[in-house]
Amino acid sequence: MGDPGDDALLVLFANGDGQAARDLTGRLGPRAYSVALRVLGNRAEAEDVAQEAMMRLWQMAPDWQPGRAKVSTWLYRVTLNLCLDLKRRRRTEDLDAVPEPQDDSLSAPERLQEAARIDALQAALMQLPERQRQAVILRHIEELSNPEIAGIMDISVEAVESLTARGKRALAKALAGRRTELGYDDG
Amino acid sequence: MAENDTDLDALFAAARQERDFLPEDLAARMLADAQAVQAVRAASETAPEQAKRPGLWSQLGSALGGWRGIGGLATACAAGVWIGLAPPAFLPDPAELLYPQSDTDLFADLSLSDLNAEEG
Numbered sequence: 327m328g329d330p331g332d333d334a335l336l337v338l339f340a341n342g343d344g345q346a347a348r349d350l351t352g353r354l355g356p357r358a359y360s361v362a363l364r365v366l367g368n369r370a371e372a373e374d375v376a377q378e379a380m381m382r383l384w385q386m387a388p389d390w391q392p393g394r395a396k397v398s399t400w401l402y403r404v405t406l407n408l409c410l411d412l413k414r415r416r417r418t419e420d421l422d423a424v425p426e427p428q429d430d431s432l433s434a435p436e437r438l439q440e441a442a443r444i445d446a447l448q449a450a451l452m453q454l455p456e457r458q459r460q461a462v463i464l465r466h467i468e469e470l471s472n473p474e475i476a477g478i479m480d481i482s483v484e485a486v487e488s489l490t491a492r493g494k495r496a497l498a499k500a501l502a503g504r505r506t507e508l509g510y511d512d513g
Numbered sequence: 514m515a516e517n518d519t520d521l522d523a524l525f526a527a528a529r530q531e532r533d534f535l536p537e538d539l540a541a542r543m544l545a546d547a548q549a550v551q552a553v554r555a556a557s558e559t560a561p562e563q564a565k566r567p568g569l570w571s572q573l574g575s576a577l578g579g580w581r582g583i584g585g586l587a588t589a590c591a592a593g594v595w596i597g598l599a600p601p602a603f604l605p606d607p608a609e610l611l612y613p614q615s616d617t618d619l620f621a622d623l624s625l626s627d628l629n630a631e632e633g
Binding site: 339340373467468 | 546
Protein backbone atom coordinates (compact mmCIF):
# COMPACT_ATOMS: atom_id res chain seq x y z
CA MET A 327 0.00 0.00 0.00
CA GLY A 328 1.44 3.37 -0.97
CA ASP A 329 1.72 6.42 1.21
CA PRO A 330 -1.46 8.43 1.53
CA GLY A 331 -1.55 11.58 -0.58
CA ASP A 332 -1.49 15.08 0.86
CA ASP A 333 -5.27 15.24 0.39
CA ALA A 334 -5.82 12.15 2.52
CA LEU A 335 -3.35 13.33 5.16
CA LEU A 336 -5.14 16.64 5.41
CA VAL A 337 -8.45 14.88 6.02
CA LEU A 338 -6.81 12.71 8.67
CA PHE A 339 -5.30 15.82 10.25
CA ALA A 340 -8.70 17.52 10.33
CA ASN A 341 -10.01 14.44 12.15
CA GLY A 342 -7.39 14.87 14.86
CA ASP A 343 -4.72 12.42 13.65
CA GLY A 344 -1.38 13.37 15.22
CA GLN A 345 0.70 11.29 12.82
CA ALA A 346 -0.89 13.12 9.88
CA ALA A 347 0.34 16.40 11.37
CA ARG A 348 3.89 15.02 11.55
CA ASP A 349 3.73 13.62 8.01
CA LEU A 350 2.41 16.86 6.55
CA THR A 351 5.07 18.87 8.38
CA GLY A 352 7.74 16.55 6.99
CA ARG A 353 6.39 16.72 3.44
CA LEU A 354 5.18 20.28 3.07
CA GLY A 355 7.18 22.20 5.68
CA PRO A 356 10.38 22.06 3.56
CA ARG A 357 8.45 23.20 0.48
CA ALA A 358 7.17 26.34 2.20
CA TYR A 359 10.55 27.04 3.80
CA SER A 360 12.59 26.47 0.64
CA VAL A 361 10.49 28.79 -1.50
CA ALA A 362 10.32 31.48 1.19
CA LEU A 363 14.08 31.27 1.67
CA ARG A 364 14.84 31.71 -2.03
CA VAL A 365 12.28 34.46 -2.53
CA LEU A 366 13.21 36.44 0.58
CA GLY A 367 16.91 35.60 0.87
CA ASN A 368 16.71 35.69 4.65
CA ARG A 369 16.48 32.68 6.93
CA ALA A 370 14.68 34.28 9.86
CA GLU A 371 12.01 35.82 7.64
CA ALA A 372 11.68 32.60 5.66
CA GLU A 373 11.08 30.67 8.89
CA ASP A 374 8.35 33.11 9.95
CA VAL A 375 6.66 32.94 6.56
CA ALA A 376 6.88 29.13 6.35
CA GLN A 377 5.44 28.74 9.85
CA GLU A 378 2.57 31.10 9.05
CA ALA A 379 1.88 29.31 5.75
CA MET A 380 1.69 25.97 7.56
CA MET A 381 -0.53 27.52 10.24
CA ARG A 382 -2.97 28.54 7.50
CA LEU A 383 -2.83 24.99 6.19
CA TRP A 384 -3.75 23.60 9.61
CA GLN A 385 -6.60 26.06 9.96
CA MET A 386 -8.13 25.45 6.55
CA ALA A 387 -7.85 21.63 6.80
CA PRO A 388 -11.53 21.03 7.77
CA ASP A 389 -12.69 23.05 4.76
CA TRP A 390 -10.37 21.37 2.24
CA GLN A 391 -12.18 19.75 -0.67
CA PRO A 392 -10.08 16.80 -1.87
CA GLY A 393 -9.51 16.58 -5.60
CA ARG A 394 -10.16 20.21 -6.42
CA ALA A 395 -6.50 21.30 -6.25
CA LYS A 396 -3.15 20.03 -5.04
CA VAL A 397 -2.40 20.82 -1.43
CA SER A 398 1.18 21.73 -2.38
CA THR A 399 -0.09 24.17 -5.03
CA TRP A 400 -2.26 25.84 -2.41
CA LEU A 401 0.68 26.02 -0.01
CA TYR A 402 3.08 27.49 -2.60
CA ARG A 403 0.53 30.16 -3.43
CA VAL A 404 -0.05 31.07 0.23
CA THR A 405 3.70 31.13 0.85
CA LEU A 406 4.38 33.45 -2.09
CA ASN A 407 1.56 35.76 -1.01
CA LEU A 408 2.98 35.91 2.50
CA CYS A 409 6.41 36.72 1.02
CA LEU A 410 4.86 39.56 -0.96
CA ASP A 411 3.07 40.87 2.14
CA LEU A 412 6.32 40.80 4.07
CA LYS A 413 8.16 42.63 1.31
CA ARG A 414 5.46 45.29 1.18
CA ARG A 415 5.74 45.77 4.94
CA ARG A 416 9.52 45.91 4.65
CA ARG A 417 9.23 48.53 1.93
CA THR A 418 6.94 50.57 4.11
CA GLU A 419 9.49 50.36 6.86
CA ASP A 420 12.19 51.30 4.33
CA LEU A 421 14.30 48.24 5.08
CA ASP A 422 14.24 46.69 1.65
CA ALA A 423 17.14 48.57 0.15
CA VAL A 424 19.77 45.83 0.53
CA PRO A 425 19.35 42.84 -1.78
CA GLU A 426 22.63 41.24 -0.68
CA PRO A 427 22.58 38.56 2.03
CA GLN A 428 22.19 40.05 5.50
CA ASP A 429 23.39 38.99 8.95
CA ASP A 430 21.38 35.81 9.27
CA SER A 431 20.95 35.18 5.56
CA LEU A 432 22.48 32.46 3.46
CA SER A 433 26.17 32.94 4.29
CA ALA A 434 27.48 29.75 5.87
CA PRO A 435 30.14 29.97 8.56
CA GLU A 436 32.39 27.65 6.58
CA ARG A 437 32.65 29.13 3.12
CA LEU A 438 32.72 25.93 1.14
CA GLN A 439 32.55 26.46 -2.59
CA GLU A 440 29.11 24.89 -2.76
CA ALA A 441 27.82 27.37 -0.23
CA ALA A 442 29.53 30.19 -2.07
CA ARG A 443 27.81 29.13 -5.28
CA ILE A 444 24.43 29.01 -3.59
CA ASP A 445 25.05 32.43 -2.11
CA ALA A 446 26.03 33.77 -5.53
CA LEU A 447 22.87 32.36 -7.04
CA GLN A 448 20.83 33.84 -4.21
CA ALA A 449 22.38 37.26 -4.67
CA ALA A 450 21.63 37.09 -8.40
CA LEU A 451 18.06 35.93 -7.72
CA MET A 452 17.52 38.90 -5.45
CA GLN A 453 18.32 41.22 -8.35
CA LEU A 454 15.47 39.83 -10.47
CA PRO A 455 12.07 41.45 -10.59
CA GLU A 456 9.68 39.77 -8.13
CA ARG A 457 7.63 37.74 -10.62
CA GLN A 458 10.69 36.54 -12.53
CA ARG A 459 12.31 35.43 -9.29
CA GLN A 460 9.20 33.51 -8.23
CA ALA A 461 8.88 31.79 -11.60
CA VAL A 462 12.57 30.83 -11.77
CA ILE A 463 12.55 29.45 -8.22
CA LEU A 464 9.40 27.39 -8.80
CA ARG A 465 10.69 26.08 -12.14
CA HIS A 466 14.37 25.46 -11.55
CA ILE A 467 14.68 24.90 -7.80
CA GLU A 468 11.29 23.45 -6.85
CA GLU A 469 11.14 21.76 -10.29
CA LEU A 470 7.44 22.32 -10.81
CA SER A 471 5.81 22.05 -14.21
CA ASN A 472 4.89 25.20 -16.11
CA PRO A 473 1.12 24.54 -15.81
CA GLU A 474 1.46 24.10 -12.06
CA ILE A 475 3.46 27.34 -11.78
CA ALA A 476 0.79 29.05 -13.88
CA GLY A 477 -1.82 27.86 -11.38
CA ILE A 478 0.21 29.05 -8.41
CA MET A 479 0.99 32.47 -9.88
CA ASP A 480 -2.41 32.84 -11.51
CA ILE A 481 -0.96 33.55 -14.96
CA SER A 482 -0.88 31.74 -18.30
CA VAL A 483 1.62 29.00 -19.14
CA GLU A 484 3.05 31.30 -21.84
CA ALA A 485 3.62 33.99 -19.25
CA VAL A 486 5.44 31.45 -17.05
CA GLU A 487 7.68 30.49 -19.97
CA SER A 488 8.43 34.12 -20.70
CA LEU A 489 9.21 34.93 -17.05
CA THR A 490 11.52 31.94 -16.60
CA ALA A 491 13.36 32.59 -19.89
CA ARG A 492 13.96 36.24 -19.07
CA GLY A 493 14.88 35.34 -15.51
CA LYS A 494 17.46 32.81 -16.62
CA ARG A 495 19.01 35.26 -19.06
CA ALA A 496 19.26 37.90 -16.34
CA LEU A 497 20.79 35.40 -13.91
CA ALA A 498 23.37 34.24 -16.46
CA LYS A 499 24.32 37.84 -17.11
CA ALA A 500 24.58 38.66 -13.42
CA LEU A 501 26.77 35.61 -12.76
CA ALA A 502 28.92 35.86 -15.90
CA GLY A 503 31.60 37.89 -14.18
CA ARG A 504 31.91 35.45 -11.30
CA ARG A 505 32.78 32.22 -13.16
CA THR A 506 36.36 32.08 -11.90
CA GLU A 507 35.36 33.03 -8.37
CA LEU A 508 32.79 30.22 -8.35
CA GLY A 509 35.27 27.65 -9.66
CA TYR A 510 33.93 27.24 -13.20
CA ASP A 511 37.12 28.36 -15.00
CA ASP A 512 39.52 26.01 -13.23
CA GLY A 513 39.60 23.28 -15.82
CA MET B 514 25.90 31.28 -23.61
CA ALA B 515 25.72 27.48 -23.46
CA GLU B 516 28.57 27.59 -20.99
CA ASN B 517 26.65 30.08 -18.86
CA ASP B 518 23.56 27.89 -19.05
CA THR B 519 25.56 24.93 -17.83
CA ASP B 520 26.94 26.99 -14.95
CA LEU B 521 23.46 28.15 -14.11
CA ASP B 522 22.12 24.61 -14.16
CA ALA B 523 24.93 23.60 -11.79
CA LEU B 524 23.99 26.45 -9.46
CA PHE B 525 20.33 25.40 -9.54
CA ALA B 526 21.39 21.84 -8.77
CA ALA B 527 23.40 23.09 -5.79
CA ALA B 528 20.38 25.02 -4.51
CA ARG B 529 18.21 21.94 -4.92
CA GLN B 530 20.52 20.08 -2.53
CA GLU B 531 19.16 22.33 0.23
CA ARG B 532 15.58 22.12 -0.97
CA ASP B 533 14.36 19.45 1.40
CA PHE B 534 16.02 20.88 4.48
CA LEU B 535 13.78 22.02 7.33
CA PRO B 536 15.42 23.46 10.46
CA GLU B 537 14.55 21.29 13.47
CA ASP B 538 13.25 24.11 15.61
CA LEU B 539 11.06 25.35 12.75
CA ALA B 540 9.64 21.84 12.29
CA ALA B 541 8.93 21.72 16.03
CA ARG B 542 7.11 25.06 15.90
CA MET B 543 5.04 23.94 12.91
CA LEU B 544 4.09 20.76 14.72
CA ALA B 545 3.22 22.64 17.90
CA ASP B 546 0.91 24.89 15.86
CA ALA B 547 -0.70 21.83 14.30
CA GLN B 548 -1.31 20.24 17.69
CA ALA B 549 -2.72 23.48 19.10
CA VAL B 550 -5.16 23.76 16.19
CA GLN B 551 -6.21 20.12 16.66
CA ALA B 552 -6.70 20.64 20.40
CA VAL B 553 -8.89 23.71 19.89
CA ARG B 554 -10.97 21.85 17.32
CA ALA B 555 -11.36 18.81 19.57
CA ALA B 556 -12.47 21.02 22.46
CA SER B 557 -15.04 22.82 20.33
CA GLU B 558 -16.41 19.51 19.05
CA THR B 559 -16.90 17.98 22.50
CA ALA B 560 -19.01 20.85 23.80
CA PRO B 561 -21.27 21.84 20.92
CA GLU B 562 -24.45 20.90 22.79
CA GLN B 563 -23.61 23.13 25.73
CA ALA B 564 -22.78 25.95 23.41
CA LYS B 565 -26.00 25.54 21.44
CA ARG B 566 -28.44 25.10 24.37
CA PRO B 567 -30.45 28.33 24.77
CA GLY B 568 -30.54 30.14 28.10
CA LEU B 569 -33.56 30.46 30.42
CA TRP B 570 -34.57 33.90 29.16
CA SER B 571 -34.15 32.78 25.58
CA GLN B 572 -36.41 29.76 26.20
CA LEU B 573 -38.99 31.93 28.00
CA GLY B 574 -38.94 34.46 25.18
CA SER B 575 -39.52 31.72 22.63
CA ALA B 576 -42.40 30.27 24.67
CA LEU B 577 -44.10 33.67 24.76
CA GLY B 578 -43.78 34.20 21.04
CA GLY B 579 -40.55 36.14 20.79
CA TRP B 580 -40.14 39.86 21.40
CA ARG B 581 -43.49 40.66 19.75
CA GLY B 582 -45.29 38.33 22.13
CA ILE B 583 -43.48 39.76 25.15
CA GLY B 584 -44.27 43.31 24.01
CA GLY B 585 -47.95 42.51 23.62
CA LEU B 586 -48.03 40.85 27.01
CA ALA B 587 -46.40 43.84 28.68
CA THR B 588 -48.86 46.25 27.02
CA ALA B 589 -51.84 44.17 28.13
CA CYS B 590 -50.51 44.06 31.70
CA ALA B 591 -49.99 47.83 31.79
CA ALA B 592 -53.49 48.44 30.39
CA GLY B 593 -55.01 46.12 32.99
CA VAL B 594 -53.28 47.91 35.86
CA TRP B 595 -54.35 51.31 34.51
CA ILE B 596 -57.98 50.26 34.08
CA GLY B 597 -57.92 48.85 37.58
CA LEU B 598 -56.61 52.05 39.11
CA ALA B 599 -58.59 54.52 37.02
CA PRO B 600 -61.55 52.80 35.42
CA PRO B 601 -63.44 54.66 32.70
CA ALA B 602 -66.74 56.20 33.78
CA PHE B 603 -68.91 53.73 31.87
CA LEU B 604 -67.43 50.76 33.74
CA PRO B 605 -68.55 49.79 37.20
CA ASP B 606 -66.03 50.39 39.98
CA PRO B 607 -64.29 47.05 40.44
CA ALA B 608 -63.72 47.73 44.10
CA GLU B 609 -67.46 48.11 44.56
CA LEU B 610 -68.09 44.88 42.67
CA LEU B 611 -65.82 43.05 45.07
CA TYR B 612 -66.88 44.82 48.25
CA PRO B 613 -70.35 46.23 47.62
CA GLN B 614 -71.27 49.07 50.00
CA SER B 615 -74.85 48.90 51.30
CA ASP B 616 -76.80 51.18 53.54
CA THR B 617 -79.02 48.33 54.68
CA ASP B 618 -77.87 46.50 57.75
CA LEU B 619 -78.79 42.86 57.33
CA PHE B 620 -78.55 42.22 61.03
CA ALA B 621 -80.38 45.32 62.15
CA ASP B 622 -83.45 43.44 63.39
CA LEU B 623 -81.52 40.74 65.13
CA SER B 624 -80.27 40.95 68.61
CA LEU B 625 -77.36 38.96 69.98
CA SER B 626 -79.70 36.82 72.04
CA ASP B 627 -81.65 35.88 68.83
CA LEU B 628 -78.49 34.77 67.16
CA ASN B 629 -77.50 32.70 70.17
CA ALA B 630 -80.93 31.13 70.26
CA GLU B 631 -80.68 30.12 66.58
CA GLU B 632 -77.35 28.45 67.17
CA GLY B 633 -78.50 26.72 70.25
